Amino acid sequence: MQWVTEELASGRLHIGDHLPGERTLAETLGVSRNSLREALRILEALGTLHTSTGTGPRSGTIVTAAPEQALSLSLSLQLATRQVEPQDVLQVRLLLEAWAANHSDPARGDWAQPEWILDRMDDETLEVAEFLRLDAEFHVLASRAADNPLISTLMDALRIAIFDHTLSRAQRLPDWGATSARLRREHRGILDALRHGRGEEAADLLETHIRGYYQETAEHSTADEHAVEASRPNA
Incomplete structure (x- = not known):
């Protein structure tokens, strides 16, 4: 959650961008994939992210920023x-x-x-x-x-x-x-x-x-x- 906040504040991450895959992001942050999933669920509940399965441009985890x-x-x-x-x-x-x-x-x-x-x-x-x-x-x-x-x-x-x-x-x-x-x-x-x-x-x-x-x-x-x-x- 801290990483997403910093990336948005720095401009390295924007509304509409996709987050890296779970494995890559977990390795980047040095946390387990279970911990990562918990944080992603919280951010989705807060309207910061939207996650959908399948293929295509709207699949995966996307920054939505709906405060x-x-x-x-x-x-x-x-x-x-x-x-x-x-x-x-x-x-x-x-x-x-x-x-x-x-x-x-x-x-x-x-x-x-x-x-x-x-x-x-x-x-x-x-x-x-x-x-x-x-x-x-x-x-x-x-x-x-x-x-x-x-x-x-x-x-x-x-x-x-x-x-x-x-x-x-x-x-x-x-x-x-x-x-x-x-x-x-x-x-x-x-x-x-x-x-x-x-x-x-x-x-x-x-x-x-x-x-x-x-x-x-x-x-x-x-x-x-x-x-x-x-x-x-x-x-």
């Missing part, structure tokens, strides 16, 4: 252990997405893909989970209009957390049809502002959009909890 995979895995573990709460995800989203909108450039955006996503979300027969998966993807793509690859990487890493968070809260809503219609309208407004260079307006719309969903689901959660409490027999 969002490692960040997403780490974030999922933090959420699972309750060291990071959904409220923390909300605050980070607001920071990242508002910054990206304020620094967006219409010339840098690939607007065809988010437009396609919103067209798909107009299908009223979509399951809630599919709608919210597309919703999370839309927000990731919208962040890419800012000239900051780290912001995009962090947003990509948050994608799963955003999806899980919004899906769990959607289950509290009494009228998903009304909520999804509002979300679709808000997405269209955000996209229009971004693609026409109104970054400050887009940032305001994003904050209203994100906070609005959180507040709506929180209100219904509170109402549900009160109803449950009221239905309990007195001690």
Whole structure:
């Protein structure tokens, strides 16, 4: 793992390059092939490498450098252990997405893909989970209009957390049809502002959009909890 890091940092190894075969690499590093395989498995889990069997240019072990995979895995573990709460995800989203909108450039955006996503979300027969998966993807793509690859990487890493968070809260809503219609309208407004260079307006719309969903689901959660409490027999 240290060797891969040094090779990438020095420029001797680049994204898309193949690593040497196991025997050669084990001899170069002076480690057993079992130790080498363990390290390669870890690097693949972290998104640094991709390994495939067979023949051809895409076979073998290739440097992929997908840091969002490692960040997403780490974030999922933090959420699972309750060291990071959904409220923390909300605050980070607001920071990242508002910054990206304020620094967006219409010339840098690939607007065809988010437009396609919103067209798909107009299908009223979509399951809630599919709608919210597309919703999370839309927000990731919208962040890419800012000239900051780290912001995009962090947003990509948050994608799963955003999806899980919004899906769990959607289950509290009494009228998903009304909520999804509002979300679709808000997405269209955000996209229009971004693609026409109104970054400050887009940032305001994003904050209203994100906070609005959180507040709506929180209100219904509170109402549900009160109803449950009221239905309990007195001690």
